[in-house]
Each structure stands twice: as C-alpha cells, then as structure tokens.
Amino acid sequence: MCLTIMNQKPFVYADINCPFCFVLHERLKNLELINEIEWRLVEHAPSANVQELKYIDILNAEFKAVLDKASDIEIHNPKFMVNTSMLNETLNAVSGSYPDKAFEFRDAIYRALWIDNLDISDPVILDSLLVKYGVDEFEFSEQQQAQLLQWQSDWEKGDFGHKVPVLINGAGDSITGLQNESTLLSFFKNEAVQQVDQYSACNLKFNEKVFMLGNSLSSQVVSSYLSHAEYDFYKLESQDTLLSKALKQNCALILVEHQADPDFEFCKQFRAMSQSTIPVIYYSDKLTDETETQGFAIGVSDMLDVSRQKESLLGRLAMHIRTKHQLDIISGYATHDPLTGFYNRREIERVLQRSWQTACRYSTELTIFLIDVDDLKKYNLKYGYAAGDEALMGIANVLSAGRSEDIVGRFSGEEFLMILHNTPEKELLKIANRIQNNILSRKICYNKDDDNDFVTVSIGIATTSADKVHNYTDLLALADTALNETKTLGRNQAIKLRLA
Numbered sequence: 001m002c003l004t005i006m007n008q009k010p011f012v013y014a015d016i017n018c019p020f021c022f023v024l025h026e027r028l029k030n031l032e033l034i035n036e037i038e039w040r041l042v043e044h045a046p047s048a049n050v051q052e053l054k055y056i057d058i059l060n061a062e063f064k065a066v067l068d069k070a071s072d073i074e075i076h077n078p079k080f081m082v083n084t085s086m087l088n089e090t091l092n093a094v095s096g097s098y099p100d101k102a103f104e105f106r107d108a109i110y111r112a113l114w115i116d117n118l119d120i121s122d123p124v125i126l127d128s129l130l131v132k133y134g135v136d137e138f139e140f141s142e143q144q145q146a147q148l149l150q151w152q153s154d155w156e157k158g159d160f161g162h163k164v165p166v167l168i169n170g171a172g173d174s175i176t177g178l179q180n181e182s183t184l185l186s187f188f189k190n191e192a193v194q195q196v197d198q199y200s201a202c203n204l205k206f207n208e209k210v211f212m213l214g215n216s217l218s219s220q221v222v223s224s225y226l227s228h229a230e231y232d233f234y235k236l237e238s239q240d241t242l243l244s245k246a247l248k249q250n251c252a253l254i255l256v257e258h259q260a261d262p263d264f265e266f267c268k269q270f271r272a273m274s275q276s277t278i279p280v281i282y283y284s285d286k287l288t289d290e291t292e293t294q295g296f297a298i299g300v301s302d303m304l305d306v307s308r309q310k311e312s313l314l315g316r317l318a319m320h321i322r323t324k325h326q327l328d329i330i331s332g333y334a335t336h337d338p339l340t341g342f343y344n345r346r347e348i349e350r351v352l353q354r355s356w357q358t359a360c361r362y363s364t365e366l367t368i369f370l371i372d373v374d375d376l377k378k379y380n381l382k383y384g385y386a387a388g389d390e391a392l393m394g395i396a397n398v399l400s401a402g403r404s405e406d407i408v409g410r411f412s413g414e415e416f417l418m419i420l421h422n423t424p425e426k427e428l429l430k431i432a433n434r435i436q437n438n439i440l441s442r443k444i445c446y447n448k449d450d451d452n453d454f455v456t457v458s459i460g461i462a463t464t465s466a467d468k469v470h471n472y473t474d475l476l477a478l479a480d481t482a483l484n485e486t487k488t489l490g491r492n493q494a495i496k497l498r499l500a
Contacts, residue, residue: 010188011038013155013166017081019066020178021165022114023073040151041088044164067401075114077397079341083121097138105133207232213242214257218285218306229314239266252321258284264298271299277327279320337410340396348409348417352472355419359466367463369418370479374456374491376414391455394444432459432494456492464499
C-alpha cells in the first residue's frame with residue numbers, strides 16, 4: 001500500500017524497550033505500511049539504569065496494558081530492559097549501510113526481544129543476529145550519530161508529553177500511543193482521528209518520592225531544593241503519620257528535621273519494624289559532633305547541616321538514592337526468580353506467612369493456587385531445557401496479566417504459587433479455569449513442529465477462613481494434596497479443597 005504524502009514522509013518516534021512500540025510495529029507491518037514510514041529511534045529514559053526495579057515495575061505495568069489493548073498481537077514480557085543507546089546506533093548504522101535490509105533487521109531485533117525474550121544488547125546475541133541477516137559489515141558515521149541526536153532533541157522538545165510511540169503523518173499532524181488498524185489507516189491518509197487514552201503509550205518519566213517531616217526554615221530551604229529538582233515530596237504532620245506511611249509505601253528518601261525528632265525516635269522504630277533500604281536522613285541548620293554521633297549509632301543514614309551544605313545537598317541526596325537502587329537490585333536477586341521475575345520460593349513463603357497473619361487478624365478468607373506445568377520434565381528431556389524455559393515464560397506472562405491483587409511466586413522448577421486474598425469460594429474454580437483457558441489460548445508449544453502440542457497446567461486449590469488453630473503450612477499441604485488429586489484425572493485439571 002502506498003501512502004498519500006502531502007508535505008513529508010510519515011514517521012514514528014519509537015523506543016526498542018517500549019511494548020507499545022513493538023505492537024505498533026507489528027500492526028503497521030500487517031497493514032503493509034511499515035516500509036512507507038520512517039522509524040526514528042529515541043531513548044525514552046536515557047539516564048535510566050535498566051536494571052533498576054522501578055523501571056522493571058513500569059515495564060510490567062505497561063506490558064499488562066498492552067495485553068489488554070492488543071490481544072491480537074503475540075508478545076512476551078522479557079522482564080528486563082535493554083541498552084537502547086547501543087542498539088539505536090547499531091540499527092541506524094545498518095540502515096545507512098544496508099538500506100534494503102533495514103526493515104528486516106529492525107523487525108528481527110524487535111521480535112528477538114518481545115517474542116524470544118533475548119537480551120539483544122548482549123554483544124554475542126547482537127552479533128549473531130547481524131551475521132544471520134547479512135548486515136555485519138556496517139560502518140558508524142558522524143552523520144548518522146548526528147541524526148540520532150537530532151531525533152532525540154526533536155522528540156524531547158516536541159509537545160508529546162515525553163511519551164512513545166509518537167506518530168506523525170504526511171500533513172505534519174501527530175498522535176501519541178497505540179492505535180487500532182482502522183485508526184492507523186485513517187491517520188496515515190491524513191484524515192482526522194481521535195486521540196487515544198493516556199494508558200496506550202509508554203511514559204517512563206519517574207520522579208523520586210520523598211517523605212519529609214518538619215516545618216522550620218530549614219525545612220522550607222530543603223523543600224525548595226527538592227521542588228526545583230523535580231522530586232515528588234510529601235510533608236507529613238507527625239512521626240506517627242510518617243512511620244505509617246513509610247511502612248506501607250516505598251519511597252526514595254525519608255527526610256526528618258532533627259528539631260522535630262531530637263531523640264531519633266522515628267529512626268529507631270522504622271529500623272526495628274522494617275528491613276527497607278530507604279535512607280533515613282536527618283537535617284538541621286546547626287549540627288554538633290555529638291548529635292551526629294548519636295544519630296549514626298542509632299542507624300541514621302546521613303546528617304545534613306543545611307546552613308553549611310546547601311550547595312552539596314542535592315548531590316548528597318542523589319548519592320543516597322543511587323545507593324538505595326543498587327541495594328534494591330541486589331535484594332531483588334535474593335528474592336526473585338531470575339527466569340520469570342516472580343518471587344522465589346523463599347520469598348513467596350514469607351509473603352504467604354504474612355498473608356496468613358493478616359487474614360487471622362481480620363478473620364478473612366485466604367486461598368492459594370498451586371499451579372503445576374503438566375509433564376514439564378518429560379518435555380525438557382524431549383525438547384531440551386530451553387524449550388521448557390520458554391514455556392515457563394509464556395505461562396508467567398499469562399499469570400502476570402491476571403488480577404492485580406493476586407501475588408505469584410515460582411515455587412519450584414515446574415510449579416507456581418498464587419495467593420488470593422478474601423476471594424469468594426464460589427469464584428475460585430472459575431478463576432482457575434480462566435487461567436487454564438488463557439494459557440491454552442496462547443498456544444504455547446514445546447515443539448514448534450507440532451501445532452497441537454500445547455502447554456497445559458493443573459491447579460490444586462486450598463482455601464480457608466484463617467485462624468490460629470492452623471498455620472499457613474497446613475494450607476500449603478492441602479493445596480499439594482489437591483494438586484496430586486488432579487494428576488489422577490489427567491492434564492489441565494483443577495480441584496478445590498477447604499481447610500476446615
């Protein structure tokens with residue numbers, strides 16, 4: 001299909017890390033428009049550490065939104081982000097050296113990330129793709145680098161709300177976000193279309209959240225610095241309010257005026273009640289060595305003398321935030337399964353234990369699903385562990401797209417544990433069947449040569465009104481019993497048992 005161009009060639013601002021951009025790429029390909037549109041690569045969050053959990057959380061949320069809005073497009077969540085700077089340079093250089101192969105290679109890069117979940121910024125993986133598509137003898141040029149910088153500048157200065165994808169048609173009109181096929185056809189014919197909702201585009205702008213206690217002149221100075229640095233800061237009225245907020249919500253920093261808490265009571269309580277990596281920083285317009293020594297002994301992360309450290313204040317806070325993010329990455333490795341990104345067994349059991357205690361306190365229903373991938377071991381032996389891992393990732397994507405209030409962990413090699421709070425018993429089998437049907441509908445195959453060899457799961461369900469007579473381990477044991485009973489019925493079964 002050839003587009004009617006009025007003044008310019010249509011183009012799209014897009015980021016490799018954006019699931020909306022991948023789906024748009026697929027839709028334009030299906031409409032045979034992709035070769036008529038210039039694909040301008042930008043870095044959505046150039047300063048982002050792609051390993052930081054906050055960005056992975058944003059990616060997961062956007063992936064869920066994509067599944068809701070583009071169920072017709074196959075896409076798998078890689079649960080990691082790649083180095084777009086290096087990829088953009090490579091793709092642009094390939095486009096300059098091999099213009100006839102530019103689309104084919106870009107398509108391969110997108111699909112390697114969003115279908116095969118490969119880290120395409122890994123030099124070994126990227127080199128193998130370059131060789132496979134015969135584009136490995138490209139050359140970087142200053143002109144191409146200047147072009148990337150110009151695209152980045154134009155996108156950042158444009159009235160696009162720092163979002164991608166952005167589509168510009170031949171008339172110079174723009175629209176942001178994911179569009180359906182009919183809207184795309186109309187837009188690129190230069191016809192008027194309606195802007196989609198804000199949740200159909202990626203927006204990685206992320207202001208760090210800061211909790212603050214204090215009302216003195218020093219607090220006003222600190223607040224002014226934070227507002228100019230684009231922090232989202234929240235002033236709390238009391239120590240109790242601050243403690244409650246800090247225990248329930250994650251933030252980047254906690255700032256406490258020493259005059260408002262001269263005995264460091266907040267820090268004592270927070271450190272005793274939480275294993276959080278959040279830095280707790282006290283500040284004042286005048287600090288003594290004795291006060292600093294006392295604070296550090298209790299567990300204060302830093303002491304700021306506002307009268308002396310105005311110039312370095314933001315730098316010091318940024319240093320603490322970087323340290324927190326690094327600690328979060330390390331703790332993520334300790335608590336999360338590296339393949340699926342879910343909680344690992346140790347952590348999901350901790351979550352279940354806390355859920356049991358909460359359910360006991362409020363006398364509410366607590367349910368767990370023990371989800372087993374049918375015959376995974378057999379398929380691993382037949383097709384290899386890589387095929388088994390791919391199947392697990394497909395199932396993880398289905399479970400990620402489920403109810404937001406449910407908590408999922410990888411319980412063993414082929415088992416997942418899902419925790420459901422206060423869910424009516426009559427709905428449990430319906431939810432389990434929906435999970436099974438969604439997995440079947442994805443047509444996840446171990447063997448690409450056998451279109452009927454789809455992955456299925458069996459689910460053992462255990463539910464109870466939590467009390468102090470039993471323990472969360474009793475609920476686990478009952479779910480295991482239910483799961484074993486499903487195995488006597490064949491594949492893709494679900495059985496529910498109640499802990500009396």
